Amino acid sequence: MTVVGWAYELAESLLRESLPRRWQHSQGVATCARRLAPLVEGRSEVLEAAAVLHDIGYAPALVETGFHPLDGARHLRTIPDADDRVVRLVANHSFALLEAEERGLSAELAGEFPLFDDPLLVDALVYCDMTTTPDGERTTSEARVAEILGRYWVDSVVGRFIRRAEPEIHAIVERVRAMADAAGVML
Structure with missing residues (x-):
C-alpha cells in the first residue's frame, strides 16, 4: 500500500465516526494537496x-496533551515505517510552534519533532489547511x-x-498562489 493509501485509511479510521466534520476538513485539505502536486514535484x-x-x-483515542499536532505526531511516530517527513509535517503544520508556545508545549514539540526543512512542503500544507473550511470546501485565508x-x-x-500567525498565513497563501500561477497550476 502507498503512503497515501495508508494515510487515508488511518485518518478515516480515527476521524470519520468520532469527528465527521474534522474528517471532511481533512479530506478537503488532501484534495487541495493533490492540486498542488505539480509544484512539489517528487x-x-x-x-x-x-x-x-x-x-x-x-x-478522542489519541488526545494526550490536548494539542492536536503533538498528539497526532506522537501517534504516527509509534507506527512502524511511518515516513518521518509526514510525521514532522503533521507535528508542525500551520504554525503549530506558535500555538505550542501559547500552551507551554514548545520545548516538547521542538524537541520531539524538529521543524521540517522543506519550506515548499511546509508552505503548501499551510496553504491547503488555511484555504479549506471545516466542511472541506475551498475558502480564502481571510475567511x-x-x-x-x-x-x-x-x-x-x-x-x-x-x-499571531495571521500575517504569515496570508503571506504564505499569496506566495503559493503566485507560484501556482507562474507554473500554470489551477487552484
Whole structure:
C-alpha cells in the first residue's frame, strides 16, 4: 500500500465516526494537496499524506496533551515505517510552534519533532489547511482565520495563536498562489 493509501485509511479510521466534520476538513485539505502536486514535484505523496493526517490528533483515542499536532505526531511516530517527513509535517503544520508556545508545549514539540526543512512542503500544507473550511470546501485565508476566531474566543489560546500567525498565513497563501500561477497550476 502507498503512503497515501495508508494515510487515508488511518485518518478515516480515527476521524470519520468520532469527528465527521474534522474528517471532511481533512479530506478537503488532501484534495487541495493533490492540486498542488505539480509544484512539489517528487514529494506530492508526502504532502497529500500529511494533509489527510494533519488533524488526527483531535481523535478522542489519541488526545494526550490536548494539542492536536503533538498528539497526532506522537501517534504516527509509534507506527512502524511511518515516513518521518509526514510525521514532522503533521507535528508542525500551520504554525503549530506558535500555538505550542501559547500552551507551554514548545520545548516538547521542538524537541520531539524538529521543524521540517522543506519550506515548499511546509508552505503548501499551510496553504491547503488555511484555504479549506471545516466542511472541506475551498475558502480564502481571510475567511478561514475569521471562522477560526469565531469558533474560539479572541483571547483563547487558539485565538491568540491564530492572530499571531495571521500575517504569515496570508503571506504564505499569496506566495503559493503566485507560484501556482507562474507554473500554470489551477487552484
